[in-house]
Amino acid sequence: MIMSLPEEDLTCPVCYDIFTDPVLLSCSHSFCRSCLKRCWDTGLRECPVCRKRAPKSSAPSNLALKNVCEAVLQVRRQSSLLEEEKKMNCNLHGEKLKLFCLVDKQPICVVCQSSKLHKGHDCSPIEEAVLDCKDELSLTLKSLQDKLDSHKRIHIISAGMIKYIKSQAVETQRLIKSQFKQLHQVLDQEESASIAAVKKEEEEKIAGMKDKIKELSAEVLSIADTISVIEGQLLEDEMVFLKNFKDTQDRGRSIAPDSDNMSGLLIDMTKHLGNLKYRVWEKMLDHIDYTPVTLDPNTAHPCLILSDDLTSLHYSKQPSCCPDNPERFHMSAEVVGMTSLGSGSHHWVVETGSNQDWLLGVASLSVPRNAEISARPENGFWTLCFRDGEFKAMTSPPTALTVTRTPKQVKVQLDYNKGTVSFFDPIDDTLIYAFTDTFTESLVPYFYTQSSHPLRIMPEKILVTMLRQ
The missing domain is CATH 1.10.287 (Helix Hairpins)
Structure with missing residues (x-):
């Protein structure tokens, strides 16, 4: 009988919800007592619906309507409890869901556990499963949040890279x-x-x-x-x-x-x-000059300044504005050559001049660009170092070298197939040091400096050969 009443008959015309402590005006309109008070607090003591003036006395309670509304709310609460209880019970067996199947990732009852569907599956109590699942979802949420932050950062970088690409062009x-x-x-x-x-x-x-x-x-x-x-x-x-x-x-x-x-x-x-x-x-x-190695500006640390023809580099304390692309060295003043070296014999001569702080040699193509690591063979570096007036081969640990004179030029020679990286004084082709190793991936010419004096890759003589047929 109660549920057959239209809900609009039990709804306050002010808050549009089921009446709470309803009162009845002389014009036969009913309102929640608190809703009517808010309307009358504005200074107009009239019916909010028909605008008929109301007496100054307090509006009487509509007890009949109040009882009906409370009965409706009671029915709703019971229905909600039944729904909640139904949710807590197994749809197949009507038993309370006390376990969580770790294989099928769903709550089950004790009858389900012994059924063919879940027999032999690992299960845990609902209370433990809730904590474990929340932890798992929290990790997923953190991973997704990290990915979202990464995508937002890449989006910002990408917008800046468009501008940089235009300036590059x-x-x-x-x-x-x-x-x-x-x-x-x-x-x-x-x-x-x-x-x-x-x-x-x-x-x-x-x-x-x-x-x-x-x-x-x-x-x-x-x-x-x-x-x-x-x-x-x-x-x-x-x-x-x-x-x-x-x-x-x-x-x-x-x-x-x-x-x-x-x-x-x-x-x-x-x-x-x-x-x-x-x-x-x-x-x-x-x-016309020909240099066997050309520097890759997209790998250069922001504090390295490259020449227009990409054959020399020097250090500047004022970093340049360049994008944070994956190929770039971010932690120290490094740059590599454009061409990867995967087989055969290669050499180039670097003029060190007055530069007192440098590393020269080769590096694996996959060396990390966003972390500062030691230039050692086990990390993918085969280099010669000159710092504080001393030469060192960057072995593990570094090997101090003695030279009769400080060369102004250094020849780097790579024989990939033989697994050797050698350093010479090109004046008389004196060997300074040679690494012997087994290379498993492509290598690139490697340069490092924190000096304002440039390192310059020397051009080579061009020989013209006539082929007669």
């Missing part, structure tokens, strides 16, 4: 244009020199032809004059002719023989055009 394009401009200047100079050589030869050939024409003109006049004299003698009487014959004959013979050698008068086009591109390319080699 602009700087790289600027350096490319600068290097091509240098090559263009060399080509322009060679082009100007080649054209100037043609023009010079043109002027020399034309001047020679003018001199030859001048000589020919003088000879023409001389021959014409001699012809005129001979023709005149032929018209003289016999005695005069004979008297002048010897002089006339000598004059005719004094005319130089014809010079019809016209070779070598034209411009030598072969000299200017033969293998022109190759000859220019050979000259360009004098303006």
Whole structure:
């Protein structure tokens, strides 16, 4: 009977909930006593529904409505308890859920434990299972929270990396244009020199032809004059002719023989055009450097400054703004070469100059970049160290080395297949130290310094070899 009443008949029009201590106004509208008080505290003593003025006396309790509402709430509470109790009981057997199956990860009753479905499964009491499951979920929650924090950090870094990538692209394009401009200047100079050589030869050939024409003109006049004299003698009487014959004959013979050698008068086009591109390319080699190792700027510690051509490095106390990418060394002033070395023999020479604090050698490609570890072979480093005026091979423990002089250059030589990393003084190829090991992964040239004086990878001579087929 009670549950058949519409719920809106038992709902306060102010708080829209089941009446609590309902009161009845003369207009027949009912309200919770506390709801009506709040409305009347505003200063308007009227019905909140129909706005009819209410008497100044306190509104009487609606006992009948109060009893009905309490009965409804009692029924709700009992229904809720039944639902809670139902949740605590097994759906299959109606028994209380006292155990937790560790295999199927679900609460069970004692009957379920002996059934085929869970027979032989490890179980624990519900109280213990709640604690264990909460601990497990807490670990999962922490892992997810860490992952969320990591993703948020990566998201922030990624946004910054977009800006850095754009600046990288602009700087790289600027350096490319600068290097091509240098090559263009060399080509322009060679082009100007080649054209100037043609023009010079043109002027020399034309001047020679003018001199030859001048000589020919003088000879023409001389021959014409001699012809005129001979023709005149032929018209003289016999005695005069004979008297002048010897002089006339000598004059005719004094005319130089014809010079019809016209070779070598034209411009030598072969000299200017033969293998022109190759000859220019050979000259360009004098303006081009080749270094066997190029530094990877994406691995450089923020305090390392690399040259534009990526062949030298030095330390700066003022770190640069660069992204926290995984390839970068974060803990100490290190950088590695661009190309990984996996087989064969390789060498490069590093000019140390006035630098008094450096490590040189090779490192495994997988060495940690976000932790500070000792540069030892067991950690993937094979290096030579110079610090405080002393040379050391970074073995375990480091090996002090004695050298006859402090080299200004160090040659690093790797023979991957033989498993050797050797260091030489390139002046006389004196061996400073050699590591012998077995390499199991690719290696990269390795550099470290905390000096403002640069370490520079020296360029190598370029040898041109002609292949004839």
